[in-house]
Structures are given as C-alpha cells and as structure tokens.
Amino acid sequence: MSAPRTLFQRLARYYLLFSAGFAAFLLALTMLEQEGMSRVWIGYLFMFATITLYATIGVLSRTSNVTEYYVAGRRVPALFNGMATAADWISAASFISLAGGLYLNGFDGLAFIMGWTGGYCLVSLLIAPYLRKFGQYTIPDFLAARYGGGREGRGAPVRVLAVAATIVVSFTYVVAQIYAVGLIASRFTGVDFSVGIFLGLASILVCSFLGGMRAITWTQVAQYIIIVVAFLIPAMWLSVKHADNPVPQIAYGKVLTQLSAREQVLDQDPKEQEVRDIYAQRAHNYQADLDGLPASWDAGRLAAQRQLDILRKRNASLFDIRSAERALIAYPKSPEEARSLWQTALALNLKRAEPITPHAQPFPAPDRAQSDIKRNNFLALVFCMMLGTAALPHILMRSYTTPSVHETRVSVFWTLFFILLIYLTIPALAVLVKYDIYSALVGTQYAHLPTWVSYWANVDKLSPLISIVDVNRDGVVQLAEIAIDADVLVLATPEIAGLPYVISGLVAAGGLAAALSTADGLLLAISNGLSHDIYYKVVDPTASTQKRVTISKLLLLAVAFIAAYAASQKPADILSLVGIAFSLAASSLFPALVLGVFWKRANHHGAVAGMLAGFGVCLYYMLQTSPMLGGGPAGQWFHIAPIAAGIFGMPAGLATAVLVSLLTPVPGRRSTGLVDHIRAPE
Template identity: 80%
Template sequence: MSAPVSQFGRLSRYYLWYTVCFIAFVLSLALLEREGMPRVWLGYLYMFATIVLYAAIGVISRTSNVTEYYVAGRRVPALFNGMATAADWISAASFISLAGGLYLHGFDGLAYIMGWTGGYCLVALLIAPYLRKFAQYTIPDFLAARYGGGAGGRGGPVRVMAVGATIIVSFTYVVAQIYAVGLIASRFTGVDFSVGIFLGLASILVCSFLGGMRAITWTQVAQYIIILVAFLLPAMWLSLKHADNPVPQVAYGTVMPKLAAREAELERDPREREVRAIFAQRAEYYHALATSLPASWENGRQDVQRRLDAVRLRNAALGEIRAAERALIAWPKNAEEAARSWNAARAANLARARPPQPHATPFPGADRASSDIRRNNFLALVFCLMLGTAALPHILMRSYTTASVHDTRVSVFWTLFFILLIYLSIPALAVLIKYDLYSALVGTKFTQLPTWISYWANVDKTNPLISIADINADGIVQLAEIAIDGDMLVLATPEIGGLPYVISGLVAAGGLAAALSTADGLLLAISNALSHDFYYKVIDPGASTQKRVTISKLLLAVAFIAAYAASQKPADILSLVGAAFSLAASTLFPALALGVFWKRANHAGALAGMAAGFCVCLYYMLHTNPILGGSAAGQWFHIAPMSAGVFGVPAGVLVLIVVSLLTPAPDARLGSLIDHLRAPE
C-alpha cells in the first residue's frame, strides 16, 4: 500500500519551508559579504550551518526500532525516496570530480555518465523490484535466503562472503567521499586537510548513529535540494556568460565550436610549442637518468652531497644551506626508488609535452592502435560502472525503504529524473569551464593572475591542486604551463566565472552534501552488514533488537579508519570510485543477477563465483596499478586497473554457472522462493 496522502503532503510542506529558509540563508550571506564580512567567516557559516542542520535531522529522527533503523520503516513515499537515493548516488565523484574528469579527458570522460546512468537502469529492471518483494534488510540477507546453506538455513558461508564484499566495496567508496570532505573543509575554512576530514565526520556520525536509515533518508532529501541548487546556479551563470542563454544544455552546443576553434589555435601557437618542447627535453633527461641506473643515482647523490659540503664550508646564507639540505633529503634513498621517481617524472613531462586533446574527438591517439586502446578502455569502464551500479549495497538497500514493490518502481523513476537534472548539466559545465580558462586565463600576464589561483594552490602545498609556472620565461601564461587537478574545478567554478564568494561557499556546501550523503549510506551499509548479517545472523541469533541496533551504532567507528585512509591521499577520487565499482560488479553482480533469473544457480556456485570474481578483479588491480605495487606493463589488452571488473565479472559468471551445474540443484524451497520473486505483482 502506498504512503498516505497526508504523510506525503506533510513532508512536502516541510521541505518547501526548508527550501525557502535555505534560499533566505544564502541571500543573507550575500548581504553580509556585500557589507564586508571576511571570506573565511562565510566559509565557517556555510560549514557550521549545514552540519548543524544534518545533525538536527539526525536528532529529530533518532530511533532504536530495528525496522526504522535499517529500512526507515518501509514507509518512505516514492518521490522522497527518489530524492534520497539520488543524493545517495550523486557522490563526491559526481558532484566534484566528474566535470573535472571531462575537462581533462574530453570525450573519454563520458564513460562515467553513460556507465552510471545505464547502471541505474539495470537496477530498475534487474534488481530493485525483486529485492523489495523479498522484504528483508540487507543484500547479504537476500543472497543468504536465495542460495541457502549454513546452520539453521541462514546461508552462513554465502552471507559471510557477501558481508566481506559489502565491507570492502563500501569502504573503498567511502574513502573517496571522506577525501572530498577534507578537500572542501580545508579550502573553505582554512584548516589543515587532515583536520578537515575529521571535522566532516561529525555530521556523518550524528545522522547515522542516532537514526540509521530513517535519519539518513530525511537528511538526504535535504542534501539533494542543496546539491541541485549549488550545481545548477554556477552552471547557469557560465552558460549565460558565454552563450547568452541560461540553460547549460542548450549553451553546450553553442560553446563547443568556439572551444574547438580555440583548441586548434593553441595547438598552432609557437609559444605553446616552445613550452611543450621544454617538457619533452625534461622527459628525455629523466629517461636518460633511469636508463643509466644505478650509476646515475650514485653520481647524483655524490653531487648533491658535495654541493651541501661546499655551501657549509664557505658559510653561505642560511637559506642556501637549507635548500642544499632539502635537495639531499629529497634525493631518492636507493636505485629502486630512483627508478620509480624518474620514470614517473618522465611520464608526467611527456603528458605535458603533448598538444591539447580535442575535447569533442572520440578516442584521439597518435595512431589507430592507440585510438583502439582508448576506445576499449572507454567501453570497459562503461561496463564496470553499469554492473557495479547494479550491485552497490548502499544503493540496493534503498529498494527496501518504500511501502510496496510498485512504489519501488516509481521511486526508481524519480531517482533517474533527479539524477539526470545534474548529469545532463555536467558535460555542459565541463565545456563552459574549459572555454573560460582557455580564453581568459591562457594569455594572461603572470603579474595579473586572478587571486583564486593562489587560494587553490595553497589548499594542499604538498600536492598543489593547481600550479602555473613560467616555463619559457616570457611572462605570459600558456596552456602547457598550467597543471590543474580535476577534483578542484567544480569547487572553483564560481571564482573562475567571477561570481561572488557566497556562491563559492554554496558550491562547497553542495559538494559537502554530496560527499556526506553518500558517506552516510555507505557507513550504514558497513555497520549493518557487521551487526545484522554477521553478529546477529551468524554469531548470536538470539540478540535482542535493542542490542542489534546498539552494536550497529558502535560499529560506525569504522568511519575513523576510513578517515585515516583518506588522510593518506591514496589516489584521486574517480580512481577510488572506479575501483569500488569494479569490485562490486565482480563480486556481487553475478550472484544477484543469476540468483533472480536462473533457478539452477546454487549455494556452491554462488560461493565459487563470488570468490572467483573478487580474486580476479583484485589480482588485476594489484598486478597493474603502480600505486599498489604493480606495473602498467602487466595489463591485459591494455585495460586500465580501475576497469578490472571487465575480467572479474565474466570470471564470476562462468565459475558460478560451471560449479552450479556440477553440484546438486537447489531444493524445492529455494525454487518456490525464486518463483515468488519473479511472479507478477
């Protein structure tokens, strides 16, 4: 039965008033900025107000009821469940990094939009309605009941393996969200990056700890409203600025030819070619060092030591001595470290020596073979993101929160609608930002650089988010002299477009909402998997409901482990997210999809398939990702590590089918369960 009209109307009034108050708050901050309030205080107000808001919703929605805590009482109206799921889905990767990825990679970046959007269509068609009809709490619940086995029919081994997969996938994904929280907090409050990460955990833990899925649902509806306003406002401003049209999707087609003409102009610019030639020379220098190891490392270390001794002997200035000491400390500790460092430096310089990649050209490459490699990686990434989406535990849990199977289907429609409001604007925003930088920043004198560059350069002094150096010493900014991190572009969009700082704070609040909304869902998925699926279902089936909820709350301390991992800056946001999706697709998708659509799939097959998919995917990542100790030389068919699921999924499906056919078929009870799941509503 659908949610009562009175409940829907009441919620509509609440969130309408919330939206009005939020707009009034932004206008108030705009007036304060106009009256001279310092920027840092505006940042503090945005951070404080949003965190207090989310914490307040958590306090109001606090509960110890199991059904309310795990699935929000199964009474969330379809439209609001769609908004909450969209907020859960629009993570830091979507809000912060996706437009930046399109800026850096052009057409290739569309793989994320196609994969994630297509993946949610798979959720709607293949998974969500069947999970809701099952009417349990978690994904391990479904897999354990579908495949049986274990003491008391609780599906012990399958459940434990599903719990492990849920934790690994969700943990990898949540690290990326917390990394984004640290990035936003450090930029807009001035605190250290690591401190910003732990500050951002406050609202995550309050919402999750007090109210579980109930609190997270109503918080995510509020967060979606902030996300929508924060993303569309600067996009509409840039659209109006460059195309005299406030609709980004329409401006997209107008600005694209202008961008293509500017790209061609920069490719022919002799000063650009001069800078690229300098980077090519630097790449050759590092290549020469790497190929003459270990002699080059030993000789270089001796030269650095002699320079330090020389400045000390002649009593040079303290600054000169410190510089020589830093040079010695920075010198690689051994030949192996030197090889890694110099090869990385060579690759970085080679990348900057290449001419600008045409934004609208699919799979550009020096020859047909390199173009084919890019095309194959594009298709592999789309594949992994689609199937990973259809197996993400924190998204699939949303299928349990509506009042009926029909409401679940309607909720999926609303989710797609609310996601597309953002996703259809992202490619347009990437083109608008790119055209603005190519036409306004490139060609500027170094003495007249805009102030936003120094702001963002100082967010992370170890690995600057943007750096501009006068490589050819002509005093003019060339495109090749700009090194920019895609993770900062959306957050810097208001400053790039010349909007007031209050809009920068609004965008930061939107990015924070996107990161926190997804982190909330992920942490709840982890704690529920440990408390409900592992502790209650495997260890202590007699645990009271109060004890189960309390343990779930205590296990949210895993957030601090994720925060520590994020503070180590393991990779960029999109790479972490890609790894999470490949792991989810390889481990969970075969068991979920075949569990619904193939009655012959059994307990042994599910165990073997999940193990095979996970192991193949993890092996490929470890074997080919330099950050994890692998080498790109070990890639199969030149597929990038983040798309490891393209090998893991077929392995999981094949092993599940073969083992199921070689072992006894499921019993009649499981057959009737499958018939019930697939029966018409």
C-alpha cells in the same frame, strides 16, 4: 485521507520550508559579503550551518527500532525516496570529479557518466523491484535466503561472502568520500586536511549513528536540494556568460564549437610549443637518468651536495641556501626510490609535452593501434560502471525503504530524473569552464594572476591541486604551464567564473552534501552487514532488537574512524578509488544477484564459487597492473587499465557460478519458491 498521503504532504511542506529558508540564508550571506564579511567567515558559516542542519535532522530522527533503523520503517514516499537515492548516488566522484575528468580527458571522460546512468537503468529493470518484494533488510539477507535455504539462511557461507564483498566495496568507496570531505573542509575553513576529514566525520556520525536509515533518508532529501542548487547555479552563470543562454545543456553545443576554435589557435602558438619542448627535454633527461641507474643516482646526490657547499662558501643568500638544502633533503634516498620517483616525473613531463587534444575527439592517440586501446578501455570502463552500479549494496538497500513494490518502481523513475538533472549538466559545465580558462586565464601576465590560483595552490602544499609555473620565463601564462587536479575543478568553478564568494561556499556545501550523503549510506551498509548478517544471523540469533541496533551503531563508529584514517593517507584520486569499488562490486555481487532473480537452477555452490572466482580474478588483476598496489602496465591483459578489472572479474564469476550450479545438485524448493515469489505478478 490515507496515512501515506498525509506523510507525503507533511514532508512536502517541511522541505518547501527548508528550501525557502536555504534561499534566505544565501541571500543573507550575499548581503553580508557585500558589507565586507571576510571569505573565511563565509566559509565557516556555510560549514557550520550545513553540518548543524544534518546533525539536527539526525537528532530528531534518532531511533532504536530495528525496522526504522535498517529500512526507515518502509514508509518513504516514492518522490522523496527518489531524492534520497539520488543524493546517495551523486557522490563526491559525481559532484566533484566527473567534470574535472571531462576537463582533462575530453570525450573519454564520458565513460563514467554513460556507465553510471546505464547502470541505474539496470537497477530499475533487473534488481530493485525484486528486492523490495523480498522485503528484508540487507543484500546479504537476500543472497542467503535465495542460496542458503529459505528466508532464514543462517550460517550460509554465501551470507558471509556477501558481507565480506559489501565491506570491501563499501569501504573503498567511503574512503573516497571522506577524502573529498577533507579536501572541501581544508579549503573553505583553512584547517589542516586531516583535521577537515574528522570535522566532516562528525557530521556523518551524527546522522547514521543516531537514526540509521531513517535519519539518513530525511537528511539526504535536504542534501539533494543543496546539491542541485549548488551545481546548477555556476553552470547557468557560465552558460549566460559565454552563450547568452541560461540552459547549460543548450549552450553546450555553441561553446564546444568556440572551444574547438580556441584549441586550434593555442595548438599553433609558438610560445605553447616552446613550453612543450621544455617538458620534452625534461622527460629526455629523466629517461637518461633512469637508463644510467644506479650511477646516475649517486652522481645526482653528489651534485646536490656540491651545490650546497658552493653556496655556503660564497655566502649566498639565505633563500638560495635553504632551497639547496631542501633539494638535498628531497633527493631520493636509494636507487630504488629514485627509479620510482623518476618514472613518475618522466610520465608527467611526457604528458605535459603532448600537443593539445581536441575536447570532442574520441580516443585520441598517435596511431590507430593506441586509439583502439583507448576505445577498448572506454567500453570496458562503461561495462564495469554499469554492472557495478547494479550491485552496490548501499544503493540497493534503498529499495527496501518504500511502502510497496509499485512505490519502488516509481521511486526508481524519480531517482533517474533527479540524477539526470546533474548528469546532463556535467559535460556542459566541463566545456564552459574549459573555455573560460582557455580564453581568460591563458595569456594572463603572471603579475596579475587571479587570487584563486594561490588559494587552491596552498590547500595541499605537498601535492598542489593547482600549479601554474612560468616554465619559459616570459611572464605570460601558457596553457601547457597550467596543471589542475580533476578533484578541484568544480570547487574552483565559481572563482574561475568570477562569481561572488558566497557561490563558492554554496558549491563547497554541495560537494560536502554529496560526499556526506554517500558516506552515510556506505557506512550504514557496512555496519548493518556486520551487525545484522554476521552478529544476529550467525553469531547470536537470539539477540534482542535493542542489542542489534546498539551493535550496529558501535560497528559504524569503528568503521568510520578506520575509513577516516585511510582517507588521511591520500591513497589515490577520488575517481580511481570509486572505479576500484565498482569493478569489485560487478565481479563479486552482480552475478549472484542477477542469477538469483532470473535463474532457478542457480544454487548455493554456484553462488559461493562465482563470488570467490569473480572477486579473486578482479583483485588479482588489480594487484598485477595497478602501480598503487605494486603492479605495473606489463601485467595488463589486452592493455585494459586496472580500474576496469571487472571486465575480467564479472565474466569469470558468472561463468563459474553457472558451471558449478550445473555440476551440483538442483536447489531445494525453498530457494526456487523464493524466485517464484519475487517474480510473480504484483
């Protein structure tokens, strides 16, 4: 019996035992909940058990061997590498935010699913098998060898640029994952959001710090099992509840029809129209205040002060006085701050004043021109997500971990299979949850709101994840009065569906597994790029293997804490951060990778110019158009949103790389020989 087969059988036995133990753990917690165990303790047990599991695997898999640390010894069987890659791929954005995005945006939210699924097809066809045949450690390794002259490629500017792109892309992506960790930990343990971030960070570091790719791989297989169970159970429950069918993908069509009928009823409800009219009036008032700046700011400040003085003179209740004091403290400190806050409030109220958009309607807009703009943004986003997927360093690194090129191809098949188990369920889950809220929560008396509303509203009091306010003061919940953050929908699904709290803990564990698995891979990609490609290949080529691994571990620790601090500042929602990372990857790395594999004439000068041009155009467009980065819609080209900046960056990078390569000398034999080697038949 061959050694790989023996390893496969051992791993199969271990993970079957793990699955059985996990099922027993869920059953035990279910029984404890029925016996009266508090929700807080159930949350603690889930967090403690899963983090302990990942830490144990990390400790058992610790290593200082370079090949084991960077590429798991190149001996991971295809099936298990597929599970690990799927866990690496199904990030917090996929697990937590995609269904929420579909809930809020309907058809338009499918752009992420289509782009990411299509992108992994590009990985399997264009890049992964060729990287495995090259057989080194990192993506900058390949680019430096291809464009820098042979397999060494030390000191090549393309290596430094590739590492820089890897750091920017991976850091932006990892901040989103750590933000999700803080969100989950704060909800299910009651700790502060920032404390939750650093609790999750401890789990990340134990795996990646001690064992590198080896520890991450075996942890990610376990994490995928938790992810798929946590995602499918609530979806199947809701599917049975609303369609008498346990298969969400089959129930999807029936429930979508029911949802469309419910949308029509709510859209014609006079109470709903009353609430939307109130929001429209508020938007009108904010617009008047904006038009009247700076005088309106000064008048508002004086009015807030006058109201507080009147309440004090009349000996009003302490509650009213405190409310007036908070209103005065929160009032904008300058006309410039007022403009920014009032513009945000104007946009929010205009959004809440809009009529209900049918979930199944593509590119909804008041007129054809605006619908075309939405369609163009949809296609641009699909394009960016596809090409960004095919250039993500932490995903492409996984192609180095299999025993052979054939195993890499088989691994890609398994990865797609495991990803689709989740991705084909996400649209169905969004519709099932939406129908549940539209039919059960809407119309509820405010005096009888379910407890999950207050739970989630108090996770972040400065920016509530769920808000239900009686705008028209009729004591009944209208749809227009409900505001749900996209990042919270999946986590709240078990409570919305009326499932036992154990399932809420399970979903939290699944979300945590998704965020941690991706964060592990991203942090390792950054630290390996710095330690292997910069320190070893450029700074100190004589460094011992022990020193190289130690440097990588120290750098990983530093990057992790910087990312945790950035996440604690809540820079943006999860999908926005992830979208930025994908556009940057598509613009800076994709042209160099694809040309490096399929075009012998591509040379060092073209690769350097292409990476700089692609990254520069993409970043410039984001800076000009993203409000988060100081830009605005006025800077948009063809009305394309900043999240899809790669639609300009990638063509710019590709065209520049081709043009400069044609205008500069033909690459040497070593570079073209590498192309022949990796593209030769197996």
